[in-house]
Amino acid sequence: MAAAEGFDYNAIKDSANYLLDRTKHRPTIGIICGSGLGSLVDHLTERESFSYEDIPNFPVSTVHGHDGRVVFGLLNGVPVMCMKGRVHRYEGYPMWKTTVPIRVMRLVGVSDVIISTATGGLNRGYKIGDVMIIKDHINMPGFSGDSPLVGKNDERFGPRFPGMSNAYDKQLRQEAKNVVKEMGIEESVHEGVYVMLGGPSYETVAELRLLRLLGADAVGMSTVAEVVVARHCGMRVFAFSLITNKCIMDWDTDDEPLHTEVIAVAEQRKHHLQELVARMAARMVQK
Numbered sequence: 203m204a205a206a207e208g209f210d211y212n213a214i215k216d217s218a219n220y221l222l223d224r225t226k227h228r229p230t231i232g233i234i235c236g237s238g239l240g241s242l243v244d245h246l247t248e249r250e251s252f253s254y255e256d257i258p259n260f261p262v263s264t265v266h267g268h269d270g271r272v273v274f275g276l277l278n279g280v281p282v283m284c285m286k287g288r289v290h291r292y293e294g295y296p297m298w299k300t301t302v303p304i305r306v307m308r309l310v311g312v313s314d315v316i317i318s319t320a321t322g323g324l325n326r327g328y329k330i331g332d333v334m335i336i337k338d339h340i341n342m343p344g345f346s347g348d349s350p351l352v353g354k355n356d357e358r359f360g361p362r363f364p365g366m367s368n369a370y371d372k373q374l375r376q377e378a379k380n381v382v383k384e385m386g387i388e389e390s391v392h393e394g395v396y397v398m399l400g401g402p403s404y405e406t407v408a409e410l411r412l413l414r415l416l417g418a419d420a421v422g423m424s425t426v427a428e429v430v431v432a433r434h435c436g437m438r439v440f441a442f443s444l445i446t447n448k449c450i451m452d453w454d455t456d457d458e459p460l461h462t463e464v465i466a467v468a469e470q471r472k473h474h475l476q477e478l479v480a481r482m483a484a485r486m487v488q489k
């Protein structure tokens with residue numbers, strides 16, 4: 203079946219080797235930039251950048267706000283490998299293909315990943331521009347069997363049945379809380395639960411009310427599959443979401459979420475997020 207093809211070890215190795223043959227960097231930290239958050243890696247020094255289109259077996263980003271480049275470089279002296287743009291299920295890729303970049307990172311030598319994402323805020327205490335440190339997720343597509351791990355398992359990546367109860371590393375979440383305190387932004391930072399839906403339509407009011415009842419604090423169309431694959435192959439995960447819009451929870455409204463607003467909020471908050479990522483990378487590389 204197609205899903206098994208996607209996790210062909212040698213195909214992923216070819217992608218990793220393409221990059222390793224062309225970059226002098228040997229990073230252990232990976233960064234995935236969410237919608238409009240490509241600027242998280244604007245300040246890398248000694249940059250080496252590769253278009254997704256040129257990397258063998260790599261999926262190509264088609265969404266505004268996702269450049270589609272792998273960027274290596276130093277973030278305040280820390281070697282990092284960055285996905286400037288991700289791919290999503292709704293672009294027409296099977297779930298395994300959306301997570302190919304995570305496996306490529308693993309074979310490049312990345313052990314810790316920082317994942318960022320733009321989300322709608324379900325929690326009524328969250329404001330636009332706030333940050334949510336992700337402490338857990340609800341894998342809605344996974345409920346129906348649409349998992350990136352469907353298909354033949356390759357033990358060289360990880361076990362058939364990986365646990366997910368500690369998907370979002372506790373120590374890294376604590377480090378992140380220390381970092382936001384140092385930065386003096388703790389009032390706009392929360393810890394909560396991310397729910398992934400397939401998209402690309404935004405949610406109805408009834409769906410949003412249901413998601414809130416289920417215990418989700420923010421909703422998006424990515425991240426979860428990446429985290430599942432990162433944990434499957436033994437990586438530590440730190441993930442956060444930017445609240446780019448408030449979910450509309452009552453029927454008496456003409457408002458709709460807009461992707462252009464999602465990108466605009468990301469642009470406004472980029473300086474704090476760049477700093478959060480740089481400080482976390484510096485701490486993660488020490489352990």
Ligand SMILES: O=P(O)(O)O[C@H]1O[C@H](CO)[C@@H](O)[C@H]1O
Pocket residue numbers: 235236237238288290318319320321401422423424425460461464
């Ligand atoms: O999760 P990222 O890629 O940050 O983007 C989020 O924003 C887009 C919708 O505006 C969707 O792709 C959703 O997942």
Ligand SMILES: Nc1nc2[nH]cnc2c(=O)[nH]1
Pocket residue numbers: 320321322323399401403404405421422423446447449459464
């Ligand atoms: N599903 C979903 N994804 C988003 N990404 C940014 N905002 C939203 C939202 O409101 N819903």
